[in-house]
Amino acid sequence: MSAGSGAVIRVAIAPLQAEPRASSPQRSQRLAGHPVEIVAEQGDWLRVRGADGYEGWMHAGYLTRVPGGATRRSRGVSRLSLGCVTRTPAGGGRRALPLGAYLAPDEIVEQGEAIAVSDLAARFPRDAAAVERTAREFFDGTSYQWGGVTPWGADCSGFAQTVLALHGVALPRDAWQQAGAGDASAHGFTALESGELAFFSDRDDRAVTHVGLGIGGGRMAHVAIGRGGFAIERLGDGRDAYVAGLRERFLFARRIL
Numbered sequence: 001m002s003a004g005s006g007a008v009i010r011v012a013i014a015p016l017q018a019e020p021r022a023s024s025p026q027r028s029q030r031l032a033g034h035p036v037e038i039v040a041e042q043g044d045w046l047r048v049r050g051a052d053g054y055e056g057w058m059h060a061g062y063l064t065r066v067p068g069g070a071t072r073r074s075r076g077v078s079r080l081s082l083g084c085v086t087r088t089p090a091g092g093g094r095r096a097l098p099l100g101a102y103l104a105p106d107e108i109v110e111q112g113e114a115i116a117v118s119d120l121a122a123r124f125p126r127d128a129a130a131v132e133r134t135a136r137e138f139f140d141g142t143s144y145q146w147g148g149v150t151p152w153g154a155d156c157s158g159f160a161q162t163v164l165a166l167h168g169v170a171l172p173r174d175a176w177q178q179a180g181a182g183d184a185s186a187h188g189f190t191a192l193e194s195g196e197l198a199f200f201s202d203r204d205d206r207a208v209t210h211v212g213l214g215i216g217g218g219r220m221a222h223v224a225i226g227r228g229g230f231a232i233e234r235l236g237d238g239r240d241a242y243v244a245g246l247r248e249r250f251l252f253a254r255r256i257l
Contacts, residue, residue, distance in 0.1 A: 007063040009034050012097050016056035020045030026147035027056045028173055033077050033102025054173040079103040084112030098150035099138050100162055124166040128194030128257050132215040135163050143229040156211050159223040160197060169256060175199065175211040185253040190218055190235045195257030200249040208251065
């Protein structure tokens, strides 16, 4: 594969790593059927860039080259996994696909659900109440995983990016990048509203390190290492030591919807 060409993820989840070696930390993930641009090459390792502009190193074994960098649309991919198990005809085998992966044209859903890309806007309307339903339906029970972007394991910004993408809102990958999205909100910690993102810092320089999704009623949904994964916080609960810590680390909110 040569730099400047395109490729498509051919496995359910491909780790995007910080350095070109298997033991390097995972920075993010790319999912089946998603296109990437190859921007550099080092042996069997490729530096790739996804649709959100985020870059990292990926082993060539996770990828299939696409001449000319063809897009998802031109490759005929038209269905998105909502969490399913598929099989391919003629003995091609079975695989489990997480939320957000694209199905190959010939894959047959055996368990779970996949949705036509053309039906996404109807299933996932761009409103705050629907975003809350999506967060609960798909991420309740998700464990924290640094760099993860699916209900099989996610970090705070991966959760926010994946949930809002279903509703047609494109966010950058990391929390500090997401802090520049949307519009400024004057709402404080306990007044966070549905459709807003809340940003936090655990650093002395107050750089953004965490993000949560406002869901109304003085509540916030997030995936946090301090909770072990997905949690709904009642931001006015003064008896909860974890919530008190969040209050101290709160920076600001941004309205996304």
